[in-house]
Amino acid sequence: MAFSVNTNTGAMAALQSLSATNKSMDVTQSRITTGLSVSSTKDDSAKFTVAQTLRGDMGGLNAVTSSLNNAKSVVDVAVSGVEQISDLVNDMKSKAYEVASETDQGSRDAIIKDYDNLKKQIDSIISSSDFNGVNLLDASGGEVKSLQSLDVSVGSTLDVASIDLETELTTAGTGGGALDGATDLVDAATAGTAVTALDTLSDSLNDHLSTLGAASRQIEGQLEFNSSLTDVIETGIGNLVDADLAKESAKLQALQVQQQLGVQALSIANQAPQTILSLFR
Template sequence: MATVSVNTNVGAMVALQNLNKTNKALNESQTRINTGLKVASAKDNGAIYAIAQSQRSDVKALNAVTESLNRAVSIVDVALAAGEGISDILIQMKEITLAAQDTGLDDTARATLAEDFEALRNQIRQVSQGATFNGVNIIDGSQTSVSPLSSTKGDKMRVEAKNLDVGGTIVTLSSAATFASVTAAAAQFAAVELSLKNVSGALSSLGTASKQISSHITFVSKLSDSMEAGIGNLVDADLAKESAKLQSLQTKQQLGIQALSIANQAPQMVLSLFGQ
């Protein structure tokens, strides 16, 4: 037979311990529902928290990589648009220099064609120097390359700059190119044809670079999404499970309170032994 004592209520002690255990579990479940996380701090699970934090840092680093790649693709795309404009200008210049080789033209007509040629030549310079994004221009000769980040380890991609300004190795026309005779027009015609061929090659290279950067942006985005999903698998709470658990714990809490109340009344049985 269990000892009946007014000094030590073992039943109440056990009931209180169980109630405290239930309350602790209930608080944990409520916290998980409120935060949506089963591992919200290192106290919940130190190893998992450390892994999740490491992965979170990598995701943040990937955001920096994405921003760098987005800037780079914008720089290249602006250069491409300008380069296509320069190619169109060269086509017009080719037409003009071919027309100027007509021996039936008088000097006045040829001079008018030369003025148009010079205006287009100057326009090439304006277009090449205006192709700037975020302070960077890769077709005016001011840059040798652009190197965006490609990984969280600091690796970089490299896009070679293409000098499409007049007087360079691609647009071989000099900054003072013009003509005043059939012979001079023929010489400029040849220079324009070579420049047009060179610009087409440069545009092909820039187009390939833009496509490569865009593909890498897609890869980085998918990698970031996969890492975030992995973090979620580690730390996210199963809210359906926690909801069901909460209901059970709330019921268990009410029963624990009643059990403690009953246990606290046990010492009063002693009074009946004394006829009270």
């Protein structure tokens, strides 16, 4: 073995080994800190690119979910309104039967007043069945459109049209029952006409409830699917880029030992030229 004070081969080898150990420690510590084994395209371009694409899909799904939640709220408000109106129509029908069977004019007038108050409640429910500026029970209240998936092409939205209940109430009230104006519910004959109109209105309300209920269930089903799809994509991203922290922790401990040994080996190598001095004593 040659001795030289100009070239310390052992020190250079020890330094290279220590530098490699320090670099590995930096990588391992970064993975432990971020929880990611691939946090940049410099780590693994293929995995990082795929993960970025999936993250973009996640953002789109979150927007779709937000749109569906808004649509569900609008539809659920409308369902609640129509259900309440349906109950009131049934109460009005009972009042009409009472008018037909009541012979005392004072009692009949009291029943008619209750009847008219029920109609006013219906008007109030229609005007207040609003969510975020959309009222499906009012012809001028607009309609709800929501995305169903990441496909934004034509026909990919879930649409629920508004219901013009005000017009239906007017049509049902024409000629009897006072659904559209001052009451003419005064005797058995007009009460019978009112019952017929209310039966027609009740059937229409049931149709609307069926339509709105189906729309609500469809939105709920799409929300459940989006939630499952989001979980699958999130798991896929994790499989690509997440670090195994248990493995990285064990690796870090091993690297710390290697670092200490590398520092000691470099120290020994740096002291080697000192032995040359003993040759000149």
